[in-house]
Structure formats: structure tokens, C-alpha cells
Amino acid sequence: MFGTTFLLAVRSIFRHKLRSFLTTLGIIIGVAAVVAMVTLGQATTKAAQAQVASLGTNILQIRPGQGFGRGGGGPRPPDFKQEDVDAIAEQVAGVTAVAPQAQSTGTVIYQGANWSTTINGTTNAFFQVQPWPLVSGRVFNRQEEQAGKAVCIIGNTIRTNLFRGGEAVGERMRVNGISCDIIGVLSTRGQGGFGDQDDVVIMPIKQVQRRFTGNRDIRLMLVGVDPAYDGQQVQASISQVLRERRSITGGKEDDFNIFDTAQISATLTGITTLLTQIVTAVAAISLVVGGIGIMNIMLVSVTERTREIGIRLAIGAVASEVLMQFLMEAVVLSCLGGLVGLAVAQLVVLGLAPLMQVPFLFVPQINVIAFLISALIGIVFGYFPARRAASLNPIDALRHE
Amino acid sequence: MAGDPIIQLRRVTKVYGDGPTAFQALKGVDLDIAAGDFVAVMGPSGSGKSTTMNILGCLDVPSGGEFRFRGVHVETLGRDQRALLRRKYLGFVFQGFNLLARTTALENVELPLLYRGDPKKERREAALAALDKVGLKQWWDHTPAELSGGQQQRVAIARAIVTSPDVLLADEPTGNLDSERSVEIMQLLTSLNRDSGITVLMVTHEPDMAAFARTVIHFKDGLVERIERAHHQGEAVA
Numbered sequence: 001m002f003g004t005t006f007l008l009a010v011r012s013i014f015r016h017k018l019r020s021f022l023t024t025l026g027i028i029i030g031v032a033a034v035v036a037m038v039t040l041g042q043a044t045t046k047a048a049q050a051q052v053a054s055l056g057t058n059i060l061q062i063r064p065g066q067g068f069g070r071g072g073g074g075p076r077p078p079d080f081k082q083e084d085v086d087a088i089a090e091q092v093a094g095v096t097a098v099a100p101q102a103q104s105t106g107t108v109i110y111q112g113a114n115w116s117t118t119i120n121g122t123t124n125a126f127f128q129v130q131p132w133p134l135v136s137g138r139v140f141n142r143q144e145e146q147a148g149k150a151v152c153i154i155g156n157t158i159r160t161n162l163f164r165g166g167e168a169v170g171e172r173m174r175v176n177g178i179s180c181d182i183i184g185v186l187s188t189r190g191q192g193g194f195g196d197q198d199d200v201v202i203m204p205i206k207q208v209q210r211r212f213t214g215n216r217d218i219r220l221m222l223v224g225v226d227p228a229y230d231g232q233q234v235q236a237s238i239s240q241v242l243r244e245r246r247s248i249t250g251g252k253e254d255d256f257n258i259f260d261t262a263q264i265s266a267t268l269t270g271i272t273t274l275l276t277q278i279v280t281a282v283a284a285i286s287l288v289v290g291g292i293g294i295m296n297i298m299l300v301s302v303t304e305r306t307r308e309i310g311i312r313l314a315i316g317a318v319a320s321e322v323l324m325q326f327l328m329e330a331v332v333l334s335c336l337g338g339l340v341g342l343a344v345a346q347l348v349v350l351g352l353a354p355l356m357q358v359p360f361l362f363v364p365q366i367n368v369i370a371f372l373i374s375a376l377i378g379i380v381f382g383y384f385p386a387r388r389a390a391s392l393n394p395i396d397a398l399r400h401e
Numbered sequence: 402m403a404g405d406p407i408i409q410l411r412r413v414t415k416v417y418g419d420g421p422t423a424f425q426a427l428k429g430v431d432l433d434i435a436a437g438d439f440v441a442v443m444g445p446s447g448s449g450k451s452t453t454m455n456i457l458g459c460l461d462v463p464s465g466g467e468f469r470f471r472g473v474h475v476e477t478l479g480r481d482q483r484a485l486l487r488r489k490y491l492g493f494v495f496q497g498f499n500l501l502a503r504t505t506a507l508e509n510v511e512l513p514l515l516y517r518g519d520p521k522k523e524r525r526e527a528a529l530a531a532l533d534k535v536g537l538k539q540w541w542d543h544t545p546a547e548l549s550g551g552q553q554q555r556v557a558i559a560r561a562i563v564t565s566p567d568v569l570l571a572d573e574p575t576g577n578l579d580s581e582r583s584v585e586i587m588q589l590l591t592s593l594n595r596d597s598g599i600t601v602l603m604v605t606h607e608p609d610m611a612a613f614a615r616t617v618i619h620f621k622d623g624l625v626e627r628i629e630r631a632h633h634q635g636e637a638v639a
Contacts, residue, residue, distance in 0.1 A: 015503045312516075315487065315488070316488025316489070398499065
């Protein structure tokens with residue numbers, strides 16, 4: 001009976017192509033919307049995670065102050081000193097390296113071309129904390145670092161704009177009027193959510209402090225954490241060391257904050273996941289509407305095909321066979337609609353992913369789930385019309401005009 | 402050549418509706434129809450002939466009395482059991498042909514075999530043989546829209562006989578056809594009756610068509626009024 005009704009259903013569907021297409025349109029749109037939304041949502045999450053990961057994983061950023069949006073009165077908390085950097089590096093277990101940073105903005109000039117950029121003073125620890133390989137040249141040597149020599153490592157944006165993509169190592173450029181030897185070029189990191197990370201000049205921190213900032217303050221410390229250690233534990237230890245050094249006692253709040261990139265990542269993932277869920281819920285409503293559309297057209301179809309049903313009953317179809325045929329039609333239609341919807345979804349994702357600057361993804365689970373739901377919709381919304389068809393009286397059905 | 406009665410109606414009544422609006426369509430019909438007979442059923446509208454045909458076709462059940470088909474008490478059977486009786490032993494031909502639209506002649510004829518669950522090859526062979534019997538074998542791949550009225554009715558007859566039923570029920574089979582096509586259809590039914598021994602029950606308004614039958618049953622006011630029997634096939638009764 002299954003084979004027979006399946007055959008009858010498929011024949012009936014392909015004999016009425018327009019009607020079939022209109023019936024499935026709702027399912028096609030619903031499935032395409034759900035799958036595209038979930039896929040794009042996951043792609044967005046992935047892109048956000050990738051951006052955060054580009055900052056480096058297992059990195060703590062430590063700044064003076066009390067975190068975001070906690071401005072207000074009182075004197076600004078003091079910046080860190082080199083002694084703080086050394087203390088963390090020496091006293092806290094699980095810290096791989098501590099890179100101090102002193103930042104300044106400046107203009108770099110090479111052969112008449114000039115460019116405004118960020119000048120980042122740090123030590124070689126900067127390259128231990130995060131993986132940021134050089135494409136050419138070398139990092140600072142010991143002497144350059146200790147003495148704060150006028151050497152610099154440039155980001156790819158500088159190379160593109162001042163050196164037209166050509167060889168820069170060994171050249172000499174002016175940084176805020178100071179002549180500086182280029183010893184290395186960084187690999188490209190690209191546009192992150194935090195601006196162009198390649199638009200940077202990295203110099204020994206002592207040089208930056210002496211020539212540009214005019215003090216020995218350190219505005220930011222990057223701390224590399226050994227993944228074998230518990231991140232929370234390391235953070236707590238660092239906090240303790242800094243509180244001691246900054247004479248914060250008792251119940252007083254920290255006047256610095258430790259920012260974990262893993263935390264940023266988790267927060268971003270949470271936000272994008274929530275957004276994905278909301279958009280998916282909206283798309284799911286369209287899928288239900290699509291199911292109601294199937295029921296609607298199937299009901300009209302049953303009325304329109306009353307005579308056909310009468311013929312089938314007269315020549316010996318039992319009620320359950322008529323029911324099965326109509327149910328099968330609904331299920332086959334909604335499954336076909338589901339398949340077409342999946343195809344449309346991939347095209348939508350393929351088209352939108354570049355515009356949204358997210359990677360193209362294929363998420364097998366959501367495709368399978370959406371297909372199963374479309375089959376389920378066929379059964380649920382096909383049953384009522386099918387039962388109506390099966391319960392027709394053959395005599396009345398045959399007389400129906 | 403009267404055989405055993407394949408159909409027996411005893412005091413069959415049929416009431417539509419209930420209460421004061423109830424309408425008694427049949428008022429106690431007694432009728433025996435022999436296997437292999439060719440019966441024309443005549444009578445004015447409302448005489449009960451259509452109701453009787455619905456009951457004989459196992460599409461409807463009597464309100465009272467007995468209907469025995471091949472010895473089975475049909476009045477005791479449920480919907481699906483009657484459907485199975487129809488599938489196995491009955492063939493239907495309608496005034497309006499009632500072929501499935503956009504469906505080839507072959508697929509229309511195959512339909513009863515599909516419900517019977519025959520394998521594809523046998524279905525095809527049997528359907529082609531039935532189309533051959535009605536002279537439309539070369540038209541097998543045409544849809545009803547591409548066939549004339551007479552051809553459509555012959556496809557419908559092929560569909561009715563493809564299962565080799567015991568009884569063929571025809572409800573005004575020539576009602577929508579001109580006289581020339583009508584005679585062709587009647588000749589086809591006559592030869593099927595004669596060659597295959599299939600019992601034919603036919604409702605008609607036209608005495609010319611009834612003249613092809615061996616037995617003519619006249620209905621009036623929910624009862625059998627009279628039964629005429631011709632002595633020879635095709636001989637005019639009156």
C-alpha cells in the first residue's frame with residue numbers, strides 16, 4: 001500500500017506542477033529562512049571569535065582604571081611602571097611573558113610620503129605573549145631593547161602606504177622627526193573589530209618613553225598565560241601582586257582592571273548566539289505559516305478533486321488508501337519544498353556571507369533538522385485535509401460538479 | 402440462459418433523512434439478477450432506479466431488507482469491506498466518463514490494478530489488453546482531453562473491465578454521446594456481455610439503448626413496476 005500511494009502521490013504532484021509549486025512555496029521560504037539565518041548567525045559568531053582570537057588567546061590585558069564606564073570623580077589611577085611588569089613576570093606562576101606598552105601617535109615619513117599611525121612601544125615579550133610572526137627582518141636584539149635604540153618594526157599597512165609594498169627592512173624612515181631603522185615587517189592581521197591592526201609601528205619601549213611620551217609610564221600590560229594553568233587562578237594572583245604594589249588594602253576596589261580575551265570571546269559569542277536565536281525564531285514562524293499554507297491549498301485541492309476522490313473510491317480504493325495518498329502528497333510536497341529550501345538557503349548564504357564579511361559555512365545539523373521539520377509539517381498539516389478526503393461519500397463525490 | 406442469481410434484493414427499503422422531512426426512495430424492492438444477464442434499468446426521475454443502482458454497486462447500503470451479492474449479505478458490511486467488494490467484483494461506467502484528467506488512457510485503465518497491488522508489468526499488460534478490447538490500444542498515451550467523448554467512454558469501459566469483474570454497472574453510459582457513438586458503446590457492452598460473460602446492469606432513459614438488453618426492469622415510485630425479458634439478444638422488446 002505504501003508503494004502504491006507513494007506512486008499515486010508523486011504522479012498527482014507532477015501532473016499539477018503549478019499547484020504543487022504554490023503549495024510548497026511557504027515551506028521553501030520557511031526552510032530557506034531558518035537555515036540561512038542559523039548558518040549566517042553561526043558564521044557571524046565564528047567571525048567574531050576569529051577577531052578576538054586575532055588578539056591572541058590566553059592573553060590578559062591589564063590597564064589602570066576600573067573597567068568600562070566607571071569614570072567619575074577622583075584622581076586618575078597611576079599608570080604602571082617597569083617594576084610592576086617585572087614583579088608579575090617573576091612572582092606569578094603560569095605567566096609566560098609580560099609585555100609593557102606605551103603608546104603614542106605620530107607621523108612617519110619616507111622619501112616625501114607621510115602617514116599618520118600608532119606608535120607602540122614594547123619589548124620582545126610582545127612577540128612571546130601573542131603569535132604575530134614577521135614576514136621579513138627580525139625582532140629587537142638585546143642591546144636595542146635595553147638601550148631603547150631608534151629601531152622599528154612596521155605593520156603591513158605602513159609598508160603598503162610608504163613603501164608601496166616593496167622591501168622596507170634596512171631602510172630608514174622618520175618617526176615624529178626621529179630617524180629610525182626598519183628592522184622588521186609584521187605579517188598581516190587584517191581588519192579586526194578593533195580597527196586596522198596592521199597600521200602600527202613597534203619600537204623599543206624605552207625609545208618611545210624617552211622621545212615621545214616623556215615619562216616612564218606604562219599604560220597597558222599584555223600578559224601571556226600558560227594554557228596549562230587555570231586562567232582564573234593566574235588572574236587572581238596577578239591581582240594580588242598589583243594590589244600589594246599599589247597599596248590597595250582591605251575591601252577597597254582595584255584601581256586597575258584585568259581583561260581576559262577569553263571573556264571577550266565568550267561575551268561576543270553569547271551576544272551573537274542570542275541574536276541568532278531571535279532571528280531563527282522569526283524564521284521558524286514563517287515555516288509554520290508555510291505549513292498552514294500547505295494545509296490551505298490541500299483543503300482547496302480536496303474540494304477541487306472531490307470527483308477524482310469519488311472515482312477512486314468507486315473503483316475500489318479504501319478510505320485509508322485515499323487518506324494515505326493525500327497525506328503522502330502533502331509529505332512529498334513539503335519534503336520537496338524542504339529540499340528546494342535547503343538549496344535556496346545555501347545560495348542565500350553564499351550571496352550574503354561576503355557582504356556581511358563572514359565566512360561561508362555549511363552546517364549539516366541545521367540542514368538535517370530543517371528537512372525533518374518540513375517532513376513533519378507535511379504530516380501534521382496534511383493530515384486534516386487527507387482525513388477529509390478519505391471521509392467523503394463516494395456517491396456524493398461522484399455527483400460533485 | 403439464466404444462471405444462478407448473482408444479485409438478490411429482498412424487501413429492500415431506503416430512506417433518506419429522518420423525521421418529517423424523511424424521503425422513502427425504495428419501498429421494498431425484490432429483485433433477482435442472474436449471472437451473465439444484460440439488464441437495462443428504466444424509470445422516471447425519483448422512481449428509485451439510481452438508489453437501487455447505488456446499492457447494487459455497493460456504494461450505498463439499504464435502510465432495510467437484504468442485499469445478497471454472490472451470497473454475501475452486503476447490508477452487513479462496512480465501508481472498507483464494500484470497497485474491497487467493488488475492487489474485486491464490480492466495474493463502473495458513468496455518464497460523465499469520470500476519467501482522471503491529465504492522465505493517459507493507460508494510467509487511467511491501470512488505476513484499479515494499482516489499488517489491487519498488481520506488479521507493474523502485469524498492470525501494463527492487463528491495461529493494454531483491456532484497451533485493445535475496446536479498440537483503443539494505439540491511443541494508450543493520450544489524455545482524456547485528447548480523446549473524443551466516445552473514445553473517453555471506451556477508455557472508461559476498459560478501466561471497468563480491466564479487473565475482470567463479475568458485474569459491470571453503467572449509469573446512463575450513452576447519456577453524453579450522439580446516437581452513432583451510443584450504438585457503438587452499446588455494441589461494445591453487448592459483445593463484452595456475450596464474450597466474457599460479464600453481467601451488465603445499465604441505467605438508461607432511452608428505449609433504443611434499453612433494446613440492447615436482454616432484461617428490462619422498470620421502476621416506479623420506489624418499486625419494481627414490471628420486468629420484460631427479450632427472447633433473443635438485440636431483439637426489440639416493444
